[in-house]
Amino acid sequence: MSSTYDQGLIALSIAIAVLASYTALDLAGRVTATEKRVRLAWLIGGSITMGLGIWSMHFVAMLAFHLPVPIAYDVGTVIFSTLPVIVASGGALFLASRQFLSWRRLLFGGVLMGLGIAAMHYIGMAAMRIEAHIHYNPVLFLLSVGIAIAAAIAALWIAFHKRMQTSRTERSSRILSALVMGSAIAGTHYTGMAAASFQPTQVVGSVLASQANSSLTLLAAGIGVSTLIILGFTLLTSFIDRRMSAQAILLRQQEAEVLRAQQFTEMTLRIRRSLKLDDVLNTAVNEVQQALDADRVIIYKFNPDWSGTIIAEAVASNWNHLVGYTVNDSFWERYLETHNGGRVWVTNNIYDVGFAQTHLEILERFQIKAYMAAPILINNQLHGLLFCHQCCSFRVWQKTEVELFRQLAIQVGIALEQANLLHELQQAQEVLRLRDRAIAAASNGIAITDPRQANNPIIFCNAAFETITGYSQEEALGQNWCFLQGLETDPATVKEIQDAVREERDCQVAIKNYRKDGTPFWNQLTISPVRDASEKVINFIGILSDITEKMQTQEMLRHSKETLQQQVLALLNDVQEVSKGNLTVCAEISMGEIGVVADFFNAIIKNLRHIVAQVKHTAEQVNVYVGENSEAMRLLADDALKQAEEITNTLQSLDAMVLSIQAVADSAHQAAIMARTASTTAEFGKTSMDLTVNSIMNLRLTMAEAARKVNRLGETSQEIYKVVALIKQIAVQTNIIAINTSIEAAKAGEEGRAFGVVAEEVSLLAAQSAQATQEIEQIVDNIQLETTEVVKAVEEGMIQVVEGTDLVRDAKMQLGEILDVSRQIDELVQLISDATVSQAQTSQLVASLMKQIANDSFHTSEFSRLVSSSLEQTVDVARQLQDSVAVFKTSEKKESAIGDPRAVEVMDTRRYTVGDSVVIQNGNGKFSVKL
Structure with a gap:
């Protein structure tokens, strides 16, 4: 459709x-x-x-x-x-x-x-x-x-x-x-x-x-x-x-923003209200934790090496405290530029960012799962970081939270800067108070003048100035420094002070001034200019210290020095005869330190005189004793040399004997090695024979087991034969049933044709079963025949194995006897080798001792010659010593030293005064002494 x-x-x-x-x-x-x-x-x-x-x-x-x-x-x-x-x-x-x-x-x-x-x-x-x-x-x-x-x-x-x-x-x-x-x-x-x-x-x-x-x-x-x-x-x-x-x-957003702004303002006021640095830090972390409902908030301050220290913390009760912990993590150094710009570092999940393993381990150790970090800037310089940690779970930070956190970090930086400025101001005020107290308590007089006014008047003076000068503060203020000067004040010093003021430089002088009562006093005056930020001099500070006692002490020291120099000159004039070898003179003993020195000098001369007399006597005795012993030392050296030659001949014979003993020891050692090798080979042979016996015994057991299994196979074939006979009977019965079935099917006509076909198939199957049964019987017969032959072969093999075992045992016993004989030979050779080695070592030790004795004899001869030579040199030294001490006069008898180059001479024998230089010469050279 x-x-x-x-x-x-x-x-x-x-x-x-x-x-x-x-x-x-x-x-x-x-x-x-x-x-x-x-x-x-x-x-x-x-x-x-x-x-x-x-x-x-x-x-x-x-x-x-x-x-x-x-x-x-x-x-x-x-x-x-x-x-x-x-x-x-x-x-x-x-x-x-x-x-x-x-x-x-x-x-x-x-x-x-x-x-x-x-x-x-x-x-x-x-x-x-x-x-x-x-x-x-x-x-x-x-x-x-x-x-x-x-x-x-x-x-x-x-x-x-x-x-x-x-x-x-x-x-x-x-x-x-x-x-x-x-x-x-x-x-x-x-x-x-x-x-x-x-x-x-x-x-x-x-x-x-x-x-x-x-x-x-x-x-x-x-x-x-x-x-x-x-x-x-x-x-x-x-x-x-x-x-x-x-x-x-x-x-709602506007209301929230107003609420956040109000909250932010209140937090800022609370943070700013804290004046001490610790209060600022603690207030800041507590306010941030409450505002963001975080598990932990810390302030992380950088160290010069970019490690960090946790200086403040606000943490929930069920998480670890980290305050005071120092962290060495280079992660934040790499992100310095990012944080220095004021940006907040936001991490919702630490495992999704791709952090380095070291940074991730630090976060896990601190139980952190999500966090924010914002820089804390003080005077535009990175001071540290403000951290907000979420430890219980991952967290998606909202933009409002990030912005609030950033603003709070800025306020924390401002508060810290304010606290630092207040701390610095308090320190400066404390320093000023300490300076005022120090100036008031100073023992030196301090006065400050103002060069910007006419005549550079004094505008401040401390109590010590009044004590030193006698002028009160009201009398001194408005006066110039010159009002302390008088008739004996050095004009050159006054001019030096005026030049320093005019040139605006430091100056330090010692000047004589006069007190209010007219008494003079010495004082050390130090003048220093004070400049403003534009390097313009605004004041002069004068420090006045009374050094009258110091100047008086210096004058007394100068007078004492002159007196001491005169006494030294008198002492030198008294003892100048000692420089010529006259040990009979004595220095005049006076009062004071020089008198003590003269007393010591007289004692030294006395001891020296005694020592020179002893040296003369000792030198004479040395000459006598050395002459007597010199010939004996020479004979001792000749005898030691002859003894060394005889020991050398004995050593040559002993070396030949040592070589012979060493050859015998080497031969014995080689024989011991060969005997040990033969013993080792016999041991290996015995071990091999043991293994061979064990293998033959295992083979015997294996063949016995194989015989049992073959017999079992024959018995199994008999059982198979029974089963085959049973199958054969079943096949015959099946064939009979098939024939009967085919007869009945033939009687049934057309209706029994199907049974006839089945009967034919059953008959054919029975015939095939009978044929297969015959083949199985033939196979079983063959198995039984072969099994019988295998059993016979195994029995013959076992007989041969038993005979071989007996032969191996006999060989093992003979090899054991050979091994015992080898061990005995090895022990005898080893004893010979040890004895020979011992003799060789003893001979070598004797030879070494003989060599040592020969060396000692040679050394004794050499030492005797050296001692003889030393005795001769000692005689010469004793003679020189007698000549040297002959220049000293140890009695009232005059002893002339003229013409002796070792005598001490005074180049100038006049009377000396202070400032003269005395040149003294002896056998060791010249030296000069300034009086």
Whole structure:
């Protein structure tokens, strides 16, 4: 039956499909964005609206379908067809509003929605009441269902990803997606319609059919317009709700921003209110932790090597405390430029960023799963980092939280800078107070002048200045330094002070000033200029110290020095005869230190005189004793030389004997090695024989076991023979039964032919069994025959093995006797070798001792000669010593030293005064002494 479509209704159905798709995308966004208490209402209303839109598209498209027969629809079936698509729309909106949409959930939802749309379509087709039979093309039917499922999956995916788009560009993308979804829905319908074919059951007039079609067209137009109105109203409601929601969100955001600003201001005030550095740190971390509801907030201070120390912390009770912990992590050094610019480092999940393993281990040790880090800048220099840790779980940090954290980090830096400035100010004030107390308590007088005023007056002086000068502070202020000077003040020193003030430089002088009561006093004056930031001198500081006692002490020391020099000159004049060798003189003893020195000098001269007398006597005795012993030492050296020659000859004979003993020892050692080798070879032979006996015994046991198994095989073949006989009997009985069966089948005629065939087959099988049985009997006979032969062979082999075992045992016993003899020979040779080695070692030891004795004899001869030579040199030294001490005069008798080069001479024998240089010469050279 031919069919036609109303093009206008087709366009209307496609428009409804597109608008319904757009509405579905919009409703998916509304369901996702609304709160929980409103979401259910939007989900139900959206499901009904979307379902009715899709149903209207299909129904209008069905009304656009015209046949040459009247078409009517069952109202109940039509209404029922809306249920599947409404349920499918609800499921699609529910899935599209979820936070996550997996592929499994997408496929499951798409299949259910596609089946719902297909069910709605074919239920609507079933609602048609026409005078014709409907037949469906299976291929097109399945294609329509597949298109419905594919379109549902695509629609669900698009709805999920386009649900939150509200901008103009994103709205254009949503319209394009609605066109694609509407076309897919229309394609599902028209593919399903193409799958249907109609066969009329009776002929109907064309006029009646035309009237029915025109009424359906009006119905389709009414349903289409109504659907467009409903969809438009739904979109308008969604738009109004979106605008109201946006206004509500904006209002809440503004309220939240105001609340955050107020909270931020309060936190900033609390942080700024803290004046001490520790209070600032503790307040800052506590405020940040409370504001962000974090598990831990720390302040991380950088060290010079870019390691860091945690100096402040606010942490929940169930997490580790980290304050005071030092971290060696190079991660933050690499991101120094990023943080130095004020940017906040945000990490929602430490495992998704790709951190280095070392940095990740540190985070895990601190129980950190997500964190933020912001730089703390003091005077535009990176001081440390402010960290916010989330330890219980991963956390997606919001933009408002990040911005609040950044602002708090800035305020922390400002507060720290303020605290540092306050701390520095307090330190400066403390230093000033200490300076004031130090100046007030100083023992030196301090005065400050102002060169910018006329005559450079004194504008400040301390209490020590009043004590030293006698002038009060009121009397000194406004005066120039010159008011302390008097008649005996050195003009050159005054000029040096004036030049230093004029040239604006430091100056230190010792000057005589006068007190208020007119008494003079010496003082050391130090003048230093004070400059401002532009290097201009604004003050002079003068430090005045009383050095009167020091100057008096110096004068006393000078007088004592002159007195001491005069006494030294007198002592030198008294003892100058000692330099000529006269040890009979004595120095005059006076008072004071020089008198003590003169007393010591007299004692030294006395001791020296005694020593010189002893040296003379000792030198004479040495000459006598050395002359007596020199000849005896020479004879001793000759005897020692002869004894060394005799020992050398004895050594040559002993060396020959040692060589002979060594040769015997080597031969004995080689014989011992050969005997040991023979013993070792015999040992190996005995071991091999033991292994051979064991192998033969194992072979004997193996052959006995093989014989038993072969006998068992013979017995088994007998049992097989019995089984074969039984099979043979069964085959005979089977053959008899087959013959009887064939006879009975022949009697039965045509009806027993089948039994005859079976009997023939059974007979043939019995014959084959009999033949196989005969072959098995023959095989069993062969097995028994071969088994008998194998048993005989094994028995003969066992006899030969027993004989071989006896022979091996005999050989083993003989080899053992050979081994015992070899061991005895080895022991005897070893004893000979040891004795020979011992003799060789003893001979070598004797030879070594003889050599040592010979060497000692040679050394004794050499030492005797050296001693003789030394005695001769001792005689010469004694003579020289006698000549040397002869120059000293040890009695009242005059002893002249004129002409002796070793005598001490005084180059100038006049009386000396202070400042003269005395040159003294003796046998060791000249030296000069300044008085």
